[in-house]
Amino acid sequence: MTRSEKPAEINLVFDEPVLRKKSPKHLADFSPEDRRAFAQEQGLPGYRANQVANHYFTHFASEPDTWTDIPAAERLKMAELLTPRLIELVRSVTCDDGMTRKDLWKLHDGVLVETVLMRYADRTTVCISSQAGCGMDCPFCATGQAGLTRNLTAGEITAQIVASARSCALGEMPGGPTRLSNIVFMGMGEPMANYNAVMRALRNITDANPNGLGISARSVTVSTVGLVNGIEKLTQEGLPVTLAVSLHTPDDELRDSLVPINSRWKVKEVFAAADAYAEKTGRRYSIEYALIRDINDQTWRADLLGLLLKNRNAHVNLIPLNPTPGSKWTASRQEDEKEFVRILETYGVATTVRDTRGREIDGACGQLAASEQISS
Ligand code: SAH
Numbered sequence: 001m002t003r004s005e006k007p008a009e010i011n012l013v014f015d016e017p018v019l020r021k022k023s024p025k026h027l028a029d030f031s032p033e034d035r036r037a038f039a040q041e042q043g044l045p046g047y048r049a050n051q052v053a054n055h056y057f058t059h060f061a062s063e064p065d066t067w068t069d070i071p072a073a074e075r076l077k078m079a080e081l082l083t084p085r086l087i088e089l090v091r092s093v094t095c096d097d098g099m100t101r102k103d104l105w106k107l108h109d110g111v112l113v114e115t116v117l118m119r120y121a122d123r124t125t126v127c128i129s130s131q132a133g134c135g136m137d138c139p140f141c142a143t144g145q146a147g148l149t150r151n152l153t154a155g156e157i158t159a160q161i162v163a164s165a166r167s168c169a170l171g172e173m174p175g176g177p178t179r180l181s182n183i184v185f186m187g188m189g190e191p192m193a194n195y196n197a198v199m200r201a202l203r204n205i206t207d208a209n210p211n212g213l214g215i216s217a218r219s220v221t222v223s224t225v226g227l228v229n230g231i232e233k234l235t236q237e238g239l240p241v242t243l244a245v246s247l248h249t250p251d252d253e254l255r256d257s258l259v260p261i262n263s264r265w266k267v268k269e270v271f272a273a274a275d276a277y278a279e280k281t282g283r284r285y286s287i288e289y290a291l292i293r294d295i296n297d298q299t300w301r302a303d304l305l306g307l308l309l310k311n312r313n314a315h316v317n318l319i320p321l322n323p324t325p326g327s328k329w330t331a332s333r334q335e336d337e338k339e340f341v342r343i344l345e346t347y348g349v350a351t352t353v354r355d356t357r358g359r360e361i362d363g364a365c366g367q368l369a370a371s372e373q374i375s376s
Pocket of ligand 1: 142187189321322
């Protein structure tokens with residue numbers, strides 16, 4: 001089916017796309033309770049799962065020859081059975097004097113995904129992928145334009161984080177060893193369209209050592225185009241991660257084309273779900289808004305957004321549009337961006353303009369396309 005024949009109603013939510021060879025099972029695919037059974041299925045005593053999980057989450061899958069609580073002769077086999085390698089580094093590119101690094105990973109079936117690691121003065125953040133490609137078809141996003149290849153497993157999502165945490169611990173970023181402090185689900189894919197795997201990965205991030213990485217839910221952001229059924233499910237999880245909603249315009253008319261899933265869930269419904277999330281978790285949510293010249297940056301849209309947000313527990317994150325191949329759109333003029341911020345502030349809406357990292361290496365918002373070709 002060609003792009004133009006695509007049905008108006010996008011029907012990918014919670015569906016598992018094309019059947020293909022399954023990714024190897026990994027202990028990060030399971031809850032701590034189920035890991036025992038997984039080890040037993042592999043012919044190992046159940047308690048080995050806890051030991052290996054400890055190495056994986058506490059020491060970031062460090063070399064099995066350091067696993068002194070496991071007999072030396074069994075370490076390698078144990079590692080292969082419980083923590084098989086799920087992602088293999090193809091290439092890293094850096095900018096900002098090495099403080100931003102984009103990693104390209106190959107999965108077991110040759111599928112490619114990207115992560116972006118960013119070190120700041122006070123924190124280190126990794127932006128990870130939840131799907132290979134994306135089915136949401138937002139016209140200004142390179143990932144969306146490439147379409148969906150497949151969902152990632154919980155193990156594959158978690159592996160990106162563990163690899164990044166390891167890089168930080170080993171001092172691979174300039175400035176010496178550090179701790180991976182923040183995780184944003186803002187790389188390739190729509191996290192809510194791969195809900196179960198994302199949820200498992202979120203538990204792996206937030207569960208205390210040795211069951212997980214022990215990173216607080218507050219330091220994790222899940223960004224969505226506004227899949228209301230996913231937001232509603234997340235509200236019930238009792239896991240107060242930061243929710244980010246990619247709104248991009250406050251009116252349905254334009255949003256229907258900028259974020260095509262809007263034909264299914266309208267702006268009003270997205271706000272209602274995000275408000276319920278904020279109410280339940282006590283967490284302020286963010287509204288992501290890529291400023292596109294003469295498309296969504298008019299003063300009347302700033303006014304409408306200000307009106308919609310003035311009594312809500314939300315803040316606005318404006319993103320100057322990053323260039324993507326074949327896109328006819330560009331970032332807003334400086335003066336229009338300034339005016340947009342000024343108007344929002346008159347409504348008392350907290351507003352920040354995102355300092356987009358990694359534009360030079362096609363690693364900024366909306367630029368992840370995971371190609372093996374080296375971009376010029
Ligand atoms: N699918 C989820 C997660 C991706 S997050 C979501 O859309 O929320 C990536 C963020 O970057 C989203 O807010 C997305 O809309 C935004 N984005 C996409 N393309 C962009 C571009 N060219 N310039 C700036 N932001 C972009």
